[in-house]
Amino acid sequence: MAAARVDLDGRPIRPMTICMIGAGGFIGSHLCEKLLMETPHKILALDVYNDKIKHLLEPDSLHWSDRIQFHRLNIKHDSRLEGLIRMADLTINLAAICTPADYNTRPLDTIYSNFIDALPVVKYCSENNKRLIHFSTCEVYGKTIGSFLPKESPLRQDPSYYVLKEDDSPCIFGPIEKQRWSYACAKQLIERLIYAEGAENGLEFTIVRPFNWIGPRMDFIPGIDGPSEGVPRVLACFSNNLLRREPLKLVDGGQSQRTFVYIKDAIEAVMLMIENPARANGQIFNVGNPHNEVTVRQLAEMMTEVYLKVSGEPPIESPTIDVSSKEFYGEGYDDSDKRIPDMTIINRQLGWNPKTSLWDLLESTLTYQHRTYADAVRKAMANPIPSS
Ligand SMILES: NC(=O)c1ccc[n+]([C@@H]2O[C@H](COP(=O)([O-])OP(=O)(O)OC[C@H]3O[C@@H](n4cnc5c(N)ncnc54)[C@H](O)[C@@H]3O)[C@@H](O)[C@H]2O)c1
Numbered sequence: 001m002a003a004a005r006v007d008l009d010g011r012p013i014r015p016m017t018i019c020m021i022g023a024g025g026f027i028g029s030h031l032c033e034k035l036l037m038e039t040p041h042k043i044l045a046l047d048v049y050n051d052k053i054k055h056l057l058e059p060d061s062l063h064w065s066d067r068i069q070f071h072r073l074n075i076k077h078d079s080r081l082e083g084l085i086r087m088a089d090l091t092i093n094l095a096a097i098c099t100p101a102d103y104n105t106r107p108l109d110t111i112y113s114n115f116i117d118a119l120p121v122v123k124y125c126s127e128n129n130k131r132l133i134h135f136s137t138c139e140v141y142g143k144t145i146g147s148f149l150p151k152e153s154p155l156r157q158d159p160s161y162y163v164l165k166e167d168d169s170p171c172i173f174g175p176i177e178k179q180r181w182s183y184a185c186a187k188q189l190i191e192r193l194i195y196a197e198g199a200e201n202g203l204e205f206t207i208v209r210p211f212n213w214i215g216p217r218m219d220f221i222p223g224i225d226g227p228s229e230g231v232p233r234v235l236a237c238f239s240n241n242l243l244r245r246e247p248l249k250l251v252d253g254g255q256s257q258r259t260f261v262y263i264k265d266a267i268e269a270v271m272l273m274i275e276n277p278a279r280a281n282g283q284i285f286n287v288g289n290p291h292n293e294v295t296v297r298q299l300a301e302m303m304t305e306v307y308l309k310v311s312g313e314p315p316i317e318s319p320t321i322d323v324s325s326k327e328f329y330g331e332g333y334d335d336s337d338k339r340i341p342d343m344t345i346i347n348r349q350l351g352w353n354p355k356t357s358l359w360d361l362l363e364s365t366l367t368y369q370h371r372t373y374a375d376a377v378r379k380a381m382a383n384p385i386p387s388s
């Protein structure tokens with residue numbers, strides 16, 4: 001018989017029902033997989049799409065088929081939402097517009113999706129005394145304090161000017177006409193609302209701030225499983241360029257810095273939050289890998305090297321090309337300069353640490369991208385759809 005599952009304090013973990021909103025997306029698909037394969041918990045999976053979790057839903061014979069139920073619904077307007085939250089012990093809200101290309105071009109949709117549409121979820125959890133794990137973002141920190149110092153200032157090397165701490169760092173956004181910040185601002189306000197529901201009405205909540213989680217099934221490859229003119233997040237943009245053997249586009253010289261964490265490491269952190277409510281409730285957690293920092297240019301160079309290795313293809317003559325942010329994203333784009341998560345709180349509360357190096361996570365992710373898309377891209381390039 002399998003050993004009983006226990007939490008970090010040695011208490012048995014009781015099987016629970018989880019209402020997961022946005023379960024059909026990148027993070028949702030990995031979380032569903034992990035919950036079904038390694039726990040006895042049940043999932044009410046809510047989303048407009050289910051392509052990324054089809055493998056978990058289709059075969060009736062799989063031993064978890066009675067532990068996941070998919071409900072195709074849009075939380076903007078569906079009266080089933082409150083009933084589903086009431087049926088569950090815990091709600092996890094992942095639903096959002098969260099691709100930067102949308103923030104300045106569809107700011108109203110972005111604000112509605114990240115603030116207005118999340119309001120009923122918070123309200124139903126609060127009114128029905130249900131626990132909520134809400135997905136926010138590292139973008140709530142905006143720009144670092146250090147970015148406002150003169151370029152040559154030695155203080156730029158001082159971590160207190162750039163490491164991002166949940167309980168200490170300010171949230172620094174650009175002006176309103178830089179509509180890039182519509183997303184970060186909406187996420188910040190929903191965080192404040194959830195926090196206030198906790199303080200005034202006793203809502204049991206956890207807020208997650210992901211720092212660039214990447215891995216298989218992230219976003220789409222334009223023209224293959226998403227719109228030809230669509231602009232996904234950087235992993236999928238660069239994967240698309242590599243698959244098509246075209247130069248990787250570096251926005252404004254690729255000088256911005258990011259830390260990337262492997263989705264499978266990050267999901268371990270979410271599992272600890274799910275199964276340790278006493279340690280996770282009332283907390284805001286950075287979840288990232290401070291050791292995997294690169295400039296976007298370095299990311300492009302590393303992805304190129306890894307892709308050549310896993311695909312066996314020869315290099316192209318010009319592996320990267322510079323583009324302006326106006327050309328790439330349009331008017332109103334702005335950027336976070338640097339994102340290093342402070343890990344003190346998640347370490348103290350949950351003992352979590354990321355494990356996978358950037359090279360290793362790119363190797364497994366690009367192997368997946370090559371296996372999944374190379375043939376389809378080759379065929380699409382051989383038979384381009386004529387423009388009307
Ligand atoms: N991936 C990251 O690194 C990252 C970083 C920061 C924040 N986040 C946050 O994590 C969450 C999940 O991100 P992801 O990367 O999985 O994105 P994703 O776009 O792959 O997943 C979001 C899912 O929500 C669904 N959804 C959106 N609006 C909906 C609605 N009105 N009704 C029902 N379903 C709806 C989408 O169909 C999609 O499947 C988001 O809230 C995002 O802001 C992610």
Ligand SMILES: O=c1ccn([C@@H]2O[C@H](COP(=O)(O)OP(=O)(O)O[C@H]3OC[C@](O)(CO)[C@H]3O)[C@@H](O)[C@H]2O)c(=O)[nH]1
Nearest residue numbers: 098100137139212232233234237249250251256296335
């Ligand atoms: O072809 C490209 C695409 C992007 N860039 C630059 O890469 C940086 C990262 O871009 P991206 O991963 O698309 O998004 P961000 O990190 O800026 O924002 C995300 O962070 C977390 C999240 O909240 C959800 O995932 C989202 O807002 C950036 O500097 C781009 O300009 C590029 O050079 N070439």
